[in-house]
Amino acid sequence: MQPAYDTRNIVANLHFPACPMSDASYRDAIFSTPLDRVARFSFDEQVVACFPDMIRRSVPGYGQILGMLGLIAQRHLRHGAHVYDLGCSLGAASLALAGQLPPDAFRLTAVDLSPAMVARARETLAAECPGHAIEVAEGDIRTLDYRPSGMIVLNFTLQFLPREDRDAVIARLHEALEPGGVLVLSEKVVDLDEQDNAWRVERYHDFKRANGYSDLEISQKRNALENVLVPDSLDAHHDRLARAGFSRSLTWFQYLNFASLIAFKEA
Numbered sequence: 001m002q003p004a005y006d007t008r009n010i011v012a013n014l015h016f017p018a019c020p021m022s023d024a025s026y027r028d029a030i031f032s033t034p035l036d037r038v039a040r041f042s043f044d045e046q047v048v049a050c051f052p053d054m055i056r057r058s059v060p061g062y063g064q065i066l067g068m069l070g071l072i073a074q075r076h077l078r079h080g081a082h083v084y085d086l087g088c089s090l091g092a093a094s095l096a097l098a099g100q101l102p103p104d105a106f107r108l109t110a111v112d113l114s115p116a117m118v119a120r121a122r123e124t125l126a127a128e129c130p131g132h133a134i135e136v137a138e139g140d141i142r143t144l145d146y147r148p149s150g151m152i153v154l155n156f157t158l159q160f161l162p163r164e165d166r167d168a169v170i171a172r173l174h175e176a177l178e179p180g181g182v183l184v185l186s187e188k189v190v191d192l193d194e195q196d197n198a199w200r201v202e203r204y205h206d207f208k209r210a211n212g213y214s215d216l217e218i219s220q221k222r223n224a225l226e227n228v229l230v231p232d233s234l235d236a237h238h239d240r241l242a243r244a245g246f247s248r249s250l251t252w253f254q255y256l257n258f259a260s261l262i263a264f265k266e267a
Ligand SMILES: C[S@@+](CC[C@H](N)C(=O)[O-])C[C@H]1O[C@@H](n2cnc3c(N)ncnc32)[C@H](O)[C@@H]1O
Pocket: 043, 055, 086, 087, 088, 089, 090, 091, 092, 093, 111, 112, 113, 114, 117, 139, 140, 141, 142, 154, 155, 156, 157, 160, 161
């Protein structure tokens, strides 16, 4: 029987073939037992193994943001242009674009610093999008030799760079974009109003609890991310984009303390 309400075209219902969500062995339980010393969060084998489940349960609006990438590309990407997916992890943004655009619409390079992520992204993208021109490269987005591109996606990646490196990266991305090109920048953000920020963070923790994380998991992950994921305010992001030369930027999505911006390079 046809489902009464089909959401397939509304959000990217990404499926990572190797990680069925119903299989408990792929569930994120990294911070579920008390740890004597909580190590700094890193994108290692342990995180790779449960990453689709972790990010889906930890980032409000993750599926909606991925689902919009193809629609943004349809409006802003020149046919056949090159696209970057920077800090690609397992390649979810690339997978979302390939699911929504035909193979001749774009060429794409997905880049990540974590060898474990790159290995799995390569396997997944080769298996899932055999007709698309997608390359996965291991590299640091601070030192990459960028090629001219029509669209660049930074989905929850800039927040992991030391703050002092962020201006230079955004300036290099502006330089790499072709006239009329777009940067999609998704980030965890801080609200500059202390009271509003506290409300967002408290409701974010409620969101995590509702998604099955315990108080222990929430607090241990928070410790692991301290000084590793350093969020900026939306104002700081827009100011940085303007300094880098983007003629216009706007926040097109926000859900609690997570947001996505789009920045336009003048045509
Ligand atoms: C939260 S994940 C990104 C999620 C992914 N974009 C998605 O949509 O599913 C952040 C990723 O950025 C990568 N990363 C962090 N610093 C990096 C750098 N300097 N260069 C390249 N990748 C980096 C990490 O290895 C990690 O895989």
